Amino acid sequence: MRPDDETTTTTSARPDHAPPGVPADLLHLRAAGVSLVLDLAGLPRVLHWGADLGDLDETGLADLRRAARPAGMGSPVEGGVGHTVLPPQADGWLGTPGLTGSRAGRAWSAAFVSGAPALTRTTDGGSVLVVPAADPAAGLQLELVLELTPQGLVRQRATLTNTGDDVYEVGSLTLTLPVPARATTLLDFGGHWARERAPMRTAFTHGTRLRENRRGRTGFDTPYVLVAGTDDLAHRRGEAWGWHVAWSGNHRSLAERHHDHPGLLGGGELLAPGEVRLAPGEAYTSPWVYASYGEQGLDALADRFHAWLRARPQHPSSPRPVTLNTWEAVYFHHDLARLVELADAAAAVGAERFVLDDGWFGSRRDDTSGLGDWFVSDEVWPDGLHPLIDHVTGLGMQFGLWVEPEMVNPDSDLARAHPDWMLQLPDRLPRPVRHQQVLDLARPEAYAYVLGRLDALLTENDIAYLKWDHNRDLVDAGHGPDGVPGVHGQTLAVYRLLDDLRARHPRIEIESCSSGGARIDLEILQRTDRVWASDCIDALERRSIQPWTNLLIPLELIGAHIGSGTAHSTGRSASLGFRAGTALFGHLGIEWDLREADDAQRVELAAWVALYKEVRGLLHTGVSVHADTTDPAIQVHGVVAQDGSDALFAVAALGSSAQMPPDAVLLPGLDPDATYHLRPQAPGDVVTHGQPVPWWGPEGIRATGRVLGRLGVRPPQLSPERLVLLRATRVG
Ligand code: GLA
Numbered sequence: 234m235r236p237d238d239e240t241t242t243t244t245s246a247r248p249d250h251a252p253p254g255v256p257a258d259l260l261h262l263r264a265a266g267v268s269l270v271l272d273l274a275g276l277p278r279v280l281h282w283g284a285d286l287g288d289l290d291e292t293g294l295a296d297l298r299r300a301a302r303p304a305g306m307g308s309p310v311e312g313g314v315g316h317t318v319l320p321p322q323a324d325g326w327l328g329t330p331g332l333t334g335s336r337a338g339r340a341w342s343a344a345f346v347s348g349a350p351a352l353t354r355t356t357d358g359g360s361v362l363v364v365p366a367a368d369p370a371a372g373l374q375l376e377l378v379l380e381l382t383p384q385g386l387v388r389q390r391a392t393l394t395n396t397g398d399d400v401y402e403v404g405s406l407t408l409t410l411p412v413p414a415r416a417t418t419l420l421d422f423g424g425h426w427a428r429e430r431a432p433m434r435t436a437f438t439h440g441t442r443l444r445e446n447r448r449g450r451t452g453f454d455t456p457y458v459l460v461a462g463t464d465d466l467a468h469r470r471g472e473a474w475g476w477h478v479a480w481s482g483n484h485r486s487l488a489e490r491h492h493d494h495p496g497l498l499g500g501g502e503l504l505a506p507g508e509v510r511l512a513p514g515e516a517y518t519s520p521w522v523y524a525s526y527g528e529q530g531l532d533a534l535a536d537r538f539h540a541w542l543r544a545r546p547q548h549p550s551s552p553r554p555v556t557l558n559t560w561e562a563v564y565f566h567h568d569l570a571r572l573v574e575l576a577d578a579a580a581a582v583g584a585e586r587f588v589l590d591d592g593w594f595g596s597r598r599d600d601t602s603g604l605g606d607w608f609v610s611d612e613v614w615p616d617g618l619h620p621l622i623d624h625v626t627g628l629g630m631q632f633g634l635w636v637e638p639e640m641v642n643p644d645s646d647l648a649r650a651h652p653d654w655m656l657q658l659p660d661r662l663p664r665p666v667r668h669q670q671v672l673d674l675a676r677p678e679a680y681a682y683v684l685g686r687l688d689a690l691l692t693e694n695d696i697a698y699l700k701w702d703h704n705r706d707l708v709d710a711g712h713g714p715d716g717v718p719g720v721h722g723q724t725l726a727v728y729r730l731l732d733d734l735r736a737r738h739p740r741i742e743i744e745s746c747s748s749g750g751a752r753i754d755l756e757i758l759q760r761t762d763r764v765w766a767s768d769c770i771d772a773l774e775r776r777s778i779q780p781w782t783n784l785l786i787p788l789e790l791i792g793a794h795i796g797s798g799t800a801h802s803t804g805r806s807a808s809l810g811f812r813a814g815t816a817l818f819g820h821l822g823i824e825w826d827l828r829e830a831d832d833a834q835r836v837e838l839a840a841w842v843a844l845y846k847e848v849r850g851l852l853h854t855g856v857s858v859h860a861d862t863t864d865p866a867i868q869v870h871g872v873v874a875q876d877g878s879d880a881l882f883a884v885a886a887l888g889s890s891a892q893m894p895p896d897a898v899l900l901p902g903l904d905p906d907a908t909y910h911l912r913p914q915a916p917g918d919v920v921t922h923g924q925p926v927p928w929w930g931p932e933g934i935r936a937t938g939r940v941l942g943r944l945g946v947r948p949p950q951l952s953p954e955r956l957v958l959l960r961a962t963r964v965g
Contacts, residue, residue: 259294260352261286262360265537267385267526272298275324275347276317276366277379282387282410283472284528303493314493318408319377319391321345328489329441329499333404336397340371357544358383372397384540387524395511403509406519407487409499412474416461416496419488420531422781424453427769427802429750430781437461437496441489445503449482449671449707449720450747451754456486458538458784460531461498468859469901473527473534476500477785479755480520482724498524505718523755531784532858532902539787539857542758549742549762552849553789554585554631555842556822558700561770561801563826565592565599567613571828573624578827580628582835583842586822587625588633588700593618595645601668604640605647607686622695633698633742634690638683639727640669640704647672647682654679656723658709658716666705674730675712675722684733691738701731701761703747731760744792753782758790763820765792770824771800772807772815773954776868776887779819780859788872789853793819795838797826807954809834813841814883814917814956818852818870821845840916851879858902866890866953869898877904877938880961881914886951897945900961903938909961910935911946917958925949935964 258273259280268286272278280301289297303313310325317324319331323344335341345366353361359382366375374394381387389408395401417437421444424431435442444456458475465471476498478484486500501519509517527534542548557579563571567589576587591597593614595606603610609617622632641648641655643662648655648670655670657663662670674680690696712719735741745752745761749768758764764786767778775793782791793816799806816822823838830838852872860869867890871882882900903909912933926949928934934946941961949957 259291259298260362261289261294262362262381264358264360264381264383265385265540266528267381267387267537269381269387270294270297271362271379273347273350273364275315276319276345276375276377277350277362277364278315278317279411282524283413283474283526309493316409316411316494316497318379318389318410319345319375319406320409328491328494328497329407329487330405331407331409332393334402335404336372336399336401340373340397340401343368343371343373345373345375355383367396369396372401382541384537384544385526386537386541388521390519390521392516392518393511394516395513398513400513401511402507403504403511403517405485405501405504406517407485407499407501408519408522409497410474410476410524411494412461412496412498414495415463416472416474417464418462418466420460420462420466421456421458421486422454426453426748426751427767428774429453429767429778430457431777432781437488437490439490439492441487443485443487445483445485447483447503448751449710449723450703451481451484451752451757452706453749453751455484455754457753457781458525458534459486459488459498459500460534461488461496467530467861468532469530469861471530473531474498475525475527475534475784477523477525477538477755478502478520479523480724481727481752481754481757482720484520502721504721508718508721520756530861532856535784536856538755538785542755542787542790543854545759547759549789552846553763553820553853555583555845556586556588556633556792556794556820557584557827558588558590558794558822558824560590560635561796561824561826565597567592567610569614569620572621574828575826576621576625576628576630578830578835579823580630582823582827582839583846584630584823586631586633586698588635588698589618589621590635590700591637591702593634602642602644604637604642604669605645605672607636607638607683607690618694626695631697632695633700634694634696635700635702636687636690637702637704638687638730639672639674639723641672642669644668651679653714656707656710656712656719658711659714661709663707663709666708669705671705671707671710671723673712673719673723674726675719680726680730684730687734688737691734691741696741698742698744700744700746700765703752705748728756728760735760750778750782753786755785758786763790763792766819769800769802770794770796770812771803771805772796772812773805773887774800774803775815776885779815780870783857787853788819788857789849791819792822793817794822794824795841796824797829809837809841810917811885811954811956813838814885814958817841817845817848818872818883820853821849837916844914844916848881851881855880856902860899860901862898864890864892864896867895867898867951869900871900871902871959873902877907878963880909882959882961883917883956884948884951884959885956886953889953894950895948897947899943899945900941900959903941903961904963905937905939905942907938907963908935908965909938909941910964911941911959911961914958914960917956
């Protein structure tokens with residue numbers, strides 16, 4: 234539920250006066266083409282999560298429940314195995330338990346009895362169900378929140394309170410949703426630095442696919458969205474059920490299937506032993522877990538996430554400014570004259586924001602020292618940052634600054650003064666990564682120091698934007714003098730830090746960066762305004778990273794930069810058209826020492842920036858579409874305006890095709906009944922081989938959305954790593 238929502242009704246989900254014979258404990262929630270049917274006889278049991286079932290009266294619901302009851306075979310647990318969203322063994326459930334934990338071995342199997350659920354219908358068309366439950370013998374109380382958002386997303390979280398009189402140690406709290414047996418394939422993601430969100434497909438068979446992350450951050454290799462789908466699962470085909478754990482610390486996601494259960498998706502936080510020990514009266518709240526359904530493929534599943542994010546009051550609504558980031562342009566070589574020249578070149582091609590990356594503070598002349606000393610370096614900035622900031626703002630650009638607030642180099646004034654402020658074990662410091670350790674932000678003094686420094690920097694300087702980095706996994710992350718497991722507390726402290734800073738500086742925009750794209754999840758995005766998708770700016774690599782990042786988040790949140798001709802991370806060279814046409818589908822930036830760009834490159838770059846400014850309104854509010862191409866060398870994707878009036882597509886050659894001339898490409902997502910004027914969009918790369926395509930010119934063609942989506946058009950012959958853009962405008 235959104236904070237500013239008004240509720241229309243708050244009722245028990247069980248009508249008081251249900252007619253005799255009609256179950257009073259069934260609830261059918263519907264939103265945006267999704268149905269969620271819940272049996273509320275105990276903790277919610279999901280009878281259906283998926284396509285809208287239309288109107289169902291209570292008799293229909295009762296029959297649905299009867300029809301869903303499994304036949305008894307063999308020697309089943311008496312009463313049948315119940316699968317609730319937090320399945321307990323007490324119900325005969327022998328899969329992954331919803332809750333594990335104990336009081337030194339006692340109270341390890343909780344059997345919750347639920348109280349009266351309360352249903353709130355929000356004015357925006359969503360539903361929020363709150364179910365209280367308790368197991369007095371185990372000394373546990375539970376409050377489960379289950380929402381169906383107006384966009385058809387299901388999200389859940391649970392709060393567990395210790396009502397006993399000794400410590401209850403939480404092992405895990407795993408919320409779940411069922412998926413049907415016809416979901417036979419799984420898609421989730423792996424990856425590493427500079428290659429985030431690499432898709433992996435596996436068969437969904439009996440057993441558990443368990444993805445556990447102990448990196449102390451969301452991770453390069455987070456499952457991101459764990460999708461169960463029918464065997465024809467693709468961007469525009471197949472049914473898809475997706476699961477996302479919104480948590481920036483350790484977490485787990487699983488897909489599980491048994492002979493006696495068709496399948497489920499589940500997950501939650503991954504806790505270390507002893508990490509959450511609840512004293513009497515204390516409570517633990519799980520992360521939010523989100524679930525999205527796509528009746529026709531991954532695009533539909535992604536669209537619910539995008540629509541939900543875009544409906545948040547804090548979602549960035551101003552045009553996403555073209556950003557020049559200095560990292561690959563100057564690295565640590567900070568020099569006012571050089572940066573002024575770079576700012577001039579950036580402004581001349583149309584940049585609107587200039588971000589000074591790492592190297593401006595303390596002794597930070599390379600990555601071996603200075604992290605934690607958040608004071609402008611006298612050595613490189615003797616007059617402070619003001620001369621640069623004044624120059625940048627004088628050019629009409631916003632100024633942004635890189636920070637890495639959670640980190641500390643042991644070679645820093647901060648670490649020398651407070652060696653005990655680092656996450657560590659009593660007898661040892663964690664092994665360093667990039668010469669750095671992690672500041673223990675759950676320590677109030679460390680927290681106050683970092684908040685104070687960030688606050689001072691934002692108060693003393695005209696800074697509109699922070700690039701907030703986090704460059705290492707957390708290893709041996711012990712908190713306090715005893716070195717107890719610290720990731721849970723650290724994750725909450727980082728959220729608090731962002732919230733506190735934003736409360737003091739409400740206009741600041743923050744980018745979530747983590748060695749590239751290792752901290753992208755829906756909880757960090759509640760308090761940040763875009764993500765840095767990857768340190769790899771190589772356009773060919775980005776042609777995989779960006780679309781898959783787009784499975785969860787819309788394009789306006791995905792930082793995408795035009796790099797120099799040769800990618801620093803891979804050494805691969807690409808044309809400016811290919812680089813720019815790839816970065817266009819995101820929040821566009823430039824990360825290139827433009828002082829070295831020649832006049833022709835600057836002119837071409839300015840044309841791309843101008844196109845971005847023209848189409849960002851479309852790209853950042855429209856529906857992302859990805860065609861299912863049969864030719865592995867050809868990628869087709871685009872954005873269609875919500876009202877179907879306008880669309881921009883890219884046809885990109887990832888390599889050389891076995892097909893010559895190329896097959897027709899389908900342009901998905903257009904209004905089937907509308908007629909469109911389709912033509913090439915300049916300055917798309919028109920360096921092609923072969924004979925020109927007959928329709929290729931400003932006149933283009935007129936065709937219906939149905940024809941363009943089902944028959945498509947023959948594109949020009951593209952050399953490897955070239956792309957063309959197509960614009961479709963509704964006519965008549
Ligand atoms: C990380 C980020 C980069 C850059 C460097 C600076 O690697 O992902 O974009 O900011 O840190 O040290």
